[in-house]
Amino acid sequence: MSQQGTLQDEQGSGGLVRLSRGALLSRSLVVLGAIGGSALGAADLAASSGSQSGSGPSPARDQEILNLALLMARLQAAFYADALRAGRLTGESHQYADVVGKQEQAHVQYLAAALGPAANQSPRFHFGDATSDPTRFIATAVSLETTSLEVYNGQAVNLTPTTLAAAARIVSVEARHAAWARALAGQDPAPAAVDVPISVNQAKSVIAPFIG
Amino acid sequence: MSRDGIRSFSLSDFDVDGAVRESLSRLPGHTRAGFLRRAAGAGAAVAGGFALRPGTAGARAGGSSGDIGILNYALSLEYLQASFYTEAERMGALQGALAHQAQVVGAHERDHVKAFKAVLGSAAIKQPSFDFHGVTANPDAFRSTAVAFEDLATAAYKGQAPNIQSATYLAAALAVHSVEARHAAWIRRLAGFLPAAQAFDDPLDAPRVIDIVNSTHFVTLQAPDTSAGTSPGFTG
Numbered sequence: 417m418s419q420q421g422t423l424q425d426e427q428g429s430g431g432l433v434r435l436s437r438g439a440l441l442s443r444s445l446v447v448l449g450a451i452g453g454s455a456l457g458a459a460d461l462a463a464s465s466g467s468q469s470g471s472g473p474s475p476a477r478d479q480e481i482l483n484l485a486l487l488m489a490r491l492q493a494a495f496y497a498d499a500l501r502a503g504r505l506t507g508e509s510h511q512y513a514d515v516v517g518k519q520e521q522a523h524v525q526y527l528a529a530a531l532g533p534a535a536n537q538s539p540r541f542h543f544g545d546a547t548s549d550p551t552r553f554i555a556t557a558v559s560l561e562t563t564s565l566e567v568y569n570g571q572a573v574n575l576t577p578t579t580l581a582a583a584a585r586i587v588s589v590e591a592r593h594a595a596w597a598r599a600l601a602g603q604d605p606a607p608a609a610v611d612v613p614i615s616v617n618q619a620k621s622v623i624a625p626f627i628g
Numbered sequence: 629m630s631r632d633g634i635r636s637f638s639l640s641d642f643d644v645d646g647a648v649r650e651s652l653s654r655l656p657g658h659t660r661a662g663f664l665r666r667a668a669g670a671g672a673a674v675a676g677g678f679a680l681r682p683g684t685a686g687a688r689a690g691g692s693s694g695d696i697g698i699l700n701y702a703l704s705l706e707y708l709q710a711s712f713y714t715e716a717e718r719m720g721a722l723q724g725a726l727a728h729q730a731q732v733v734g735a736h737e738r739d740h741v742k743a744f745k746a747v748l749g750s751a752a753i754k755q756p757s758f759d760f761h762g763v764t765a766n767p768d769a770f771r772s773t774a775v776a777f778e779d780l781a782t783a784a785y786k787g788q789a790p791n792i793q794s795a796t797y798l799a800a801a802l803a804v805h806s807v808e809a810r811h812a813a814w815i816r817r818l819a820g821f822l823p824a825a826q827a828f829d830d831p832l833d834a835p836r837v838i839d840i841v842n843s844t845h846f847v848t849l850q851a852p853d854t855s856a857g858t859s860p861g862f863t864g
Contacts, residue, residue: 515822522827569802577790584786585828587802588809592824595813599823604732606810609739610803 473576481571482527483536484616485583488564489523490538491623495560496520499547509550509600512557516593523586530582539627546626554601561594563614563622570613692793699797700753701788701834702804703744705781707755708841710737712777716764725818726767729774733811740804747800757849771819778812780832780840787831 496517499505505513528535546556568587572580595605713734716722722730745752763769785805792798813823832840841847 516824519824519827526828565806569799569806572789572802573795573798581786581790581831584789584802584805585830587806588782588786588829589824589827591806591809592813592829595810596817596823599814599817604728605814605817605823606733606736606807609736609743609807610800611806611810613799613803 473574473579475576477574478576478579479531479534481574481583482531482579483534484567484571484619485586486524486527486531486535487539488560488567488619488623489520489527491541491626492560492564493517493520493524494541495543495547495556495626498541498543499553502548504548504550505553506550509554512596512600513553516557516561516596519589519593523589526586541626542628543626554597557597558594558601558603559622561590561597563619565590565594566611566614567616567619569611570615570619695792695794695797696748696751698788698792698801699744699748700751702785702801703741703748703752705784705837706737706740706744708758708846709777709781710734710741711755711758712760712764712773712846713737715758715760716770719765721765722767722770726771729814729818730770733774733778733814736807736811743800743804747797756847758846759848760846771815774815775812775819775821778808778815780837781808782812782829783832784834784837786829787833787837789831 496513499513500510500517543556546552565587568583568590572583572587575583591611598605598607713730716730717727717734760773763773782805785801785808789798789801789805792801809829816825817823
């Protein structure tokens with residue numbers, strides 16, 4: 417939550433400055449004004465973050481992005497499984513972990529199957545009291561689900577259309593999870609008119625404490 | 629006349645009941661409501677022309693005429709939702725968590741309208757007239773209609789995302805798409821449904837979305853062009 421605020425702040429001006437060099441300047445500025453800068457940020461983040469593999473989507477780039485998606489799904493599936501094992505959740509929080517955990521597991525299976533032999537090995541995860549303390553659990557769920565949808569949104573423009581169509585079936589489910597978790601945390605499920613995308617590096621910094 | 633349409637639409641729980649969706653999609657179109665057709669015509673043409681074609685990797689650079697059609701289609705859906713929530717707020721029948729949802733989500737939908745209108749400029753379609761047939765003044769009907777609208781919007785954006793050529797517009801559409809999904813989760817929870825009913829959300833293509841919207845009879849008149857008068861015969 418405070419994490420989210422930080423990410424948004426980091427992004428606002430950076431996106432603007434860099435895209436102002438682009439050929440789509442005038443239209444982009446209209447979009448920026450209209451949608452609060454976030455959409456522009458996504459296009460810009462996407463354009464900058466993958467430049468080493470050339471501009472535009474490609475099957476190789478799809479693999480890279482799907483591997484990140486697989487990592488996020490594995491992390492979340494492990495998180496919910498760990499929380500259920502810890503046995504401290506009750507009521508709707510327990511239902512949330514049970515329902516969402518199964519869906520994350522389905523995402524893992526889907527993404528692993530899509531990647532086939534190109535799928536990375538799963539790292540080990542550890543969650544500390546994020547899965548044993550109900551309040552920490554919900555706060556962490558909000559953070560992970562929000563990060564997941566935001567990095568999908570940020571990377572979508574780098575996907576080939578077929579892979580994009582598949583990823584879009586997952587990203588809105590992540591958004592539903594984030595909304596549900598926020599409701600359980602006593603927050604508005606949808607805090608803004610647009611979801612601000614984040615970069616791969618921003619996503620990795622959020623999940624790094626749980627890996628290794 | 630519209631009662632059946634409203635009830636069907638309210639029950640159209642896309643996430644959990646494909647059978648309802650199927651039956652809704654078979655309802656005869658409501659020809660008077662030409663709303664969405666002009667916008668979606670362009671979107672659908674794009675869908676036919678570009679959808680999932682491999683090898684368009686580098687194509688996402690600038691906007692295209694197909695993108696304009698898709699943005700207008702999005703604008704149409706946002707008009708529908710924004711009007712719905714605005715009217716519900718004005719009616720004053722909602723209370724507590726539901727009133728708060730309508731207020732917050734309504735503001736988002738109005739922001740979406742403003743954004744797409746700004747992006748489209750003079751190419752933006754005009755807002756049609758709506759008649760929500762009392763749904764906005766009845767908390768139960770409001771709730772189930774809102775569930776249907778938000779799940780529908782999520783599915784509609786998802787259906788168009790792969791067709792968008794411009795990276796900027798795609799990013800914008802996705803930034804809105806996931807918010808529609810949040811809205812859906814929010815209202816589903818208030819309606820007693822699981823916020824996330826399944827692991828994968830399915831897309832809906834433009835013709836299906838249009839059929840569903842038309843089946844509600846919520847759209848009473850296409851926005852008048854300067855010469856259109858009150859003629860129901862929309863031909864655009």
